[in-house]
Amino acid sequence: MPIDFAKIQKTFRVPPGTKFRLADCDPGWAGDGDIPERERKDMAEGILAADVGDLARMQELLWASDTWSVLVIFQAMDAAGKDGAIKNVMSGVNPQGVEVTSFKKPSDEELDHTFLWRCMKRVPERGRIGIFNRSYYEEVLVVRVHEALLAAQRIPGVTNRPRTWNDRFDDINAFERHLTRNGTTVVKFFLNVSKKEQRKRFLSRIDESDKHWKFSPSDVAERQHWDDYMAAYEEAISATSTDHAPWYVVPADKKWVSRAVVAAVLAGTIRNLGLEWPKIDDTKRRQIDEARRLLEAE
Numbered sequence: 001m002p003i004d005f006a007k008i009q010k011t012f013r014v015p016p017g018t019k020f021r022l023a024d025c026d027p028g029w030a031g032d033g034d035i036p037e038r039e040r041k042d043m044a045e046g047i048l049a050a051d052v053g054d055l056a057r058m059q060e061l062l063w064a065s066d067t068w069s070v071l072v073i074f075q076a077m078d079a080a081g082k083d084g085a086i087k088n089v090m091s092g093v094n095p096q097g098v099e100v101t102s103f104k105k106p107s108d109e110e111l112d113h114t115f116l117w118r119c120m121k122r123v124p125e126r127g128r129i130g131i132f133n134r135s136y137y138e139e140v141l142v143v144r145v146h147e148a149l150l151a152a153q154r155i156p157g158v159t160n161r162p163r164t165w166n167d168r169f170d171d172i173n174a175f176e177r178h179l180t181r182n183g184t185t186v187v188k189f190f191l192n193v194s195k196k197e198q199r200k201r202f203l204s205r206i207d208e209s210d211k212h213w214k215f216s217p218s219d220v221a222e223r224q225h226w227d228d229y230m231a232a233y234e235e236a237i238s239a240t241s242t243d244h245a246p247w248y249v250v251p252a253d254k255k256w257v258s259r260a261v262v263a264a265v266l267a268g269t270i271r272n273l274g275l276e277w278p279k280i281d282d283t284k285r286r287q288i289d290e291a292r293r294l295l296e297a298e
């Protein structure tokens with residue numbers, strides 16, 4: 001199945017330096033054209049399968065060439081499907097080459113450091129893919145929505161005012177620039193689920209007893225702050241979608257859409273690194289020939 005990465009990139013990437021508006025992005029988007037949804041779904045599943053296979057091969061190349069690493073950031077409201085997207089999209093890759101880190105409420109030790117500290121420690125090594133399930137972006141999202149979290153950080157002179165968030169955007173942009181300059185490419189996904197679809201998913205967690213483990217009463221409480229979150233996301237994404245670390249806003253009301261888009265963007269991003277298999281020099285070639293000779297002589 002041919003995948004037009006440039007088209008997918010153009011559709012979902014937030015152009016750097018523009019004011020991004022969530023109102024322009026439909027969480028329920030499920031493909032253009034007159035093709036029936038059933039067929040579009042089949043196509044998306046074909047794209048996902050092809051890209052999952054491609055990602056497995058590219059990860060091997062990433063590992064072998066040992067030059068770049070890839071940091072993939074997932075941000076979303078609860079029940080937008082971060083976990084499922086990570087599980088599905090990475091299903092073909094060698095677990096040794098991937099590390100997923102989920103960032104929760106910071107510990108006391110983490111709160112005693114700057115907000116990038118705990119994330120810096122989990123940035124992937126050369127040759128690997130690192131996935132952040134939530135990230136330092138929480139510092140301009142949940143921390144912005146709940147003022148008490150900022151106060152708990154006890155940073156001298158830092159209060160909830162525009163300057164604080166702009167400073168954080170600057171720090172994040174500088175950090176991501178530092179990463180890309182030093183061989184870590186950064187790609188960021190916002191899984192854009194609608195408030196209506198979130199309600200539906202929460203209700204199904206409540207209705208189905210095998211989903212009860214996923215249910216958290218605090219998720220329903222967080223929903224009350226939906227508009228504040230959306231405003232914080234809009235500002236953060238506008239300020240931090242850069243050429244070196246772009247944001248992709250992915251329609252997430254249909255999981256088959258979000259997974260296919262994430263897989264296509266990720267595969268395209270790694271493909272664009274132009275990685276090459278390591279060259280075999282004359283010494284290595286002679287060692288290989290000698291090894292063959294010895295094995296065949298046994």
Ligand code: ATP
Pocket residue numbers: 078079083102103104105106133134135138139142143149216
């Ligand atoms: P799931 O619910 O699918 O298991 P999750 O990512 O929502 O996954 P939870 O344990 O439910 O995981 O939630 C983690 C919580 O930690 C989120 O509410 C998030 O906003 C919060 N969190 C993450 N980073 C920070 C931070 N830097 N400061 C404060 N809260 C944070």
Ligand code: MG
Pocket residue numbers: 078216219
């Ligand atoms: Mg949660």
